[in-house]
Amino acid sequence: MNMQLHKENTMLKTKSPDITASAIDEGHPTTSMPFGNALIELGRTRPEIVGMSADLAKYTDIHIFAEAYPDRFYQMGMSEQLMATAAGGLSKEGFIPFATTYATFASRRCYDFMSQAVAEQDANVKLIGGLPGLTTGYGPSHQATDDIAIFRAMPNLTIIDPCDAYEIEQLVPALADHHGPVYSRILRGNVARVLDQYDYRFEIGKAALLRGGSDVLIISTGFMTMRALDSAKELKSDGIDVAVLHVPTIKPLDELAILREARRTGRLVVTAENHSSIGGLGEAVSSTLAMNGVCPELRRIALPDRFLDAGTLPVLQHRYGITREAMTENIRRWL
Amino acid sequence: MNEITNLHNSSLKDHARRVRHNALVMAETQGQGYIAQALGVADVLTVTYFHAMNHRPDQPSWEDRDRFLLSPGHYGIAHYSVLVAAGYLPEEELITYAADDSRLPMSGMTSYTPGAEMSGGSIGLGLPMAVGMGLGLKRKKSKSFIYTLMGDGELAEGPTWEAAISAASYQLDNIIAVVDFNQVQADGPSTKVMNTEPVVAKFEAFGFYVQRIDGNDMSALVAAFDRAREHPEPQPRIIICDTKMGCGVDFLEGREKSHFIRLQPDDWKRAYQALEASSVQ
Numbered sequence: 001m002n003m004q005l006h007k008e009n010t011m012l013k014t015k016s017p018d019i020t021a022s023a024i025d026e027g028h029p030t031t032s033m034p035f036g037n038a039l040i041e042l043g044r045t046r047p048e049i050v051g052m053s054a055d056l057a058k059y060t061d062i063h064i065f066a067e068a069y070p071d072r073f074y075q076m077g078m079s080e081q082l083m084a085t086a087a088g089g090l091s092k093e094g095f096i097p098f099a100t101t102y103a104t105f106a107s108r109r110c111y112d113f114m115s116q117a118v119a120e121q122d123a124n125v126k127l128i129g130g131l132p133g134l135t136t137g138y139g140p141s142h143q144a145t146d147d148i149a150i151f152r153a154m155p156n157l158t159i160i161d162p163c164d165a166y167e168i169e170q171l172v173p174a175l176a177d178h179h180g181p182v183y184s185r186i187l188r189g190n191v192a193r194v195l196d197q198y199d200y201r202f203e204i205g206k207a208a209l210l211r212g213g214s215d216v217l218i219i220s221t222g223f224m225t226m227r228a229l230d231s232a233k234e235l236k237s238d239g240i241d242v243a244v245l246h247v248p249t250i251k252p253l254d255e256l257a258i259l260r261e262a263r264r265t266g267r268l269v270v271t272a273e274n275h276s277s278i279g280g281l282g283e284a285v286s287s288t289l290a291m292n293g294v295c296p297e298l299r300r301i302a303l304p305d306r307f308l309d310a311g312t313l314p315v316l317q318h319r320y321g322i323t324r325e326a327m328t329e330n331i332r333r334w335l
Numbered sequence: 336m337n338e339i340t341n342l343h344n345s346s347l348k349d350h351a352r353r354v355r356h357n358a359l360v361m362a363e364t365q366g367q368g369y370i371a372q373a374l375g376v377a378d379v380l381t382v383t384y385f386h387a388m389n390h391r392p393d394q395p396s397w398e399d400r401d402r403f404l405l406s407p408g409h410y411g412i413a414h415y416s417v418l419v420a421a422g423y424l425p426e427e428e429l430i431t432y433a434a435d436d437s438r439l440p441m442s443g444m445t446s447y448t449p450g451a452e453m454s455g456g457s458i459g460l461g462l463p464m465a466v467g468m469g470l471g472l473k474r475k476k477s478k479s480f481i482y483t484l485m486g487d488g489e490l491a492e493g494p495t496w497e498a499a500i501s502a503a504s505y506q507l508d509n510i511i512a513v514v515d516f517n518q519v520q521a522d523g524p525s526t527k528v529m530n531t532e533p534v535v536a537k538f539e540a541f542g543f544y545v546q547r548i549d550g551n552d553m554s555a556l557v558a559a560f561d562r563a564r565e566h567p568e569p570q571p572r573i574i575i576c577d578t579k580m581g582c583g584v585d586f587l588e589g590r591e592k593s594h595f596i597r598l599q600p601d602d603w604k605r606a607y608q609a610l611e612a613s614s615v616q
């Protein structure tokens with residue numbers, strides 16, 4: 001990995017490149033801090049909602065909840081294992097903690113604590129992971145490429161990867177209404193707003209067909225749904241008709257909707273996720289299809305099974321094939 | 336202080352100025368970053384690399400070297416500043432900081448940078464890693480020390496304390512932990528985010544030889560590192576360094592939101608000037 005001596009003097013000063021971002025696609029309106037604002041709104045009528053963070057409140061947008069309700073927010077310091085376990089404790093006393101850190105620490109560092117203090121005891125904890133998948137150029141320590149794979153094997157845990165601000169605003173109250181442990185990725189800062197154009201409603205455990213199409217079916221999750229929709233528009237001008245099935249809940253998986261759409265013959269099926277090709281949506285869909293004897297031509301857009309490079313985000317997302325451009329290019333190639 | 340000590344300390348000050356300058360060059364290419372930490376910890380790293388450590392910059396894997404572990408990966412900028420000053424890396428590479436395919440990624444990793452002994456970034460791994468290396472070096476009958484730099488926010492991580500118990504239990508007198516106590520972490524002032532004090536009493540109770548010093552006072556640093564190496568008891572050592580974020584650039588010192596700083600283009604020139612002015616005294 002990058003051990004070669006670098007072409008030192010030729011590298012020009014770049015303009016300060018993006019190193020982290022929620023989604024870097026242009027052409028979409030954005031909403032500021034949808035998670036934090038939705039939690040504040042929910043807090044108005046639900047006194048049992050409390051916030052927690054492990055020294056990443058400002059970086060997961062829960063700091064505005066802490067400002068709005070200072071006595072309902074618990075700063076746990078940089079102690080993720082403690083936060084997960086104490087969240088289990090708060091839930092035993094009847095509270096609903098929304099506990100935030102980065103997705104990488106939520107999954108890798110908190111795993112045993114989430115399993116035994118939260119999921120096994122059916123604690124009503126909502127663990128929220130910022131910086132999902134490849135949304136930072138810091139390198140493997142911060143790139144949560146495996147959080148969904150890690151959590152999918154945990155019994156009794158609901159797993160969500162939302163697409164945009166419109167979905168995040170809806171999922172916050174939905175998580176509070178759902179009794180039980182949840183792990184949800186979120187996007188922070190200025191977050192693209194896309195799904196309000198598609199007559200969409202978020203419901204835990206439900207996939208949604210956002211557009212029909214006769215040549216290709218993209219089954220996508222997280223912000224890859226935004227890219228799937230944009231790619232579908234682009235491919236339309238080539239005369240390629242692309243359907244998009246958005247699957248925000250990875251577990252429990254909406255197998256009925258996936259099978260229903262994949263059974264329609266004559267379409268290339270493409271899964272798309274901002275996650276490792278191992279253990280995420282793509283593998284979940286493949287296994288559902290295989291176990292039910294549904295065998296369309298199938299392709300996967302996902303991050304490779306390796307520790308990803310550090311660098312600037314647009315370059316890295318392109319390098320690993322999860323930009324809209326890469327998606328469009330690949331689909332053309334696969335047809 | 337005798338004349339030779341005075342001379343040595345003044346050359347350390349020159350190195351520290353170079354280290355701070357290097358940090359500014361990197362931060363300027365990004366327009367933002369962990370510059371206040373790099374300026375604050377510059378004296379600590381200067382004394383580590385130019386006074387305390389036994390090492391060969393042209394031979395980063397030399398078996399008999401003292402090891403240096405950087406646990407908070409975002410201190411990469413601080414570490415590269417001293418690695419360049421010490422000759423591990425050419426100065427020209429500073430402007431590649433955090434760029435694609437650079438050997439100086441935003442978060443320090445061992446596979447990228449000569450002289451980086453561990454991949455940090457997921458904070459809390461430094462002291463546990465030192466325990467393993469400490470055990471390994473003892474098995475090899477090595478006399479090398481392991482210097483492990485931690486942030487003050489890292490003192491809230493459980494693994495730090497698991498390692499502390501273990502280091503004392505195994506009498507790992509080859510570990511010299513160094514804490515950059517800069518009073519800041521991601522969400523704000525460290526003592527407000529999570530109060531870890533009294534830190535000296537805690538580490539003493541855990542079996543460490545503890546010193547707490549002004550981490551921007553060169554002679555205090557030199558004396559503390561000397562005592563840590565020469566301490567006769569078979570126990571791990573820790574130096575708590577109280578440092579000033581932004582030290583050396585007056586308008587960055589004591590800034591309230593200093594974990595990650597963004598500056599306007601004009602401010603970088605001011606920063607170099609402030610550094611120049613501060614080192615005149």
Ligand SMILES: Cc1ncc(C[n+]2csc(CCOP(=O)(O)OP(=O)(O)O)c2C)c(N)n1
Pocket residue numbers: 054055056078080105109369372407409456457458459485486487488489517519520521525594
């Ligand atoms: C395990 C882990 N949790 C959270 C983070 C995110 N993070 C990066 S730096 C930081 C603050 C660390 O505090 P300190 O070591 O005092 O650093 P300083 O603010 O002084 O730079 C946090 C929470 C991380 N890198 N690793």
Ligand SMILES: [Mg+2]
Pocket residue numbers: 486487488515516517518519520525
């Ligand atoms: Mg600190």
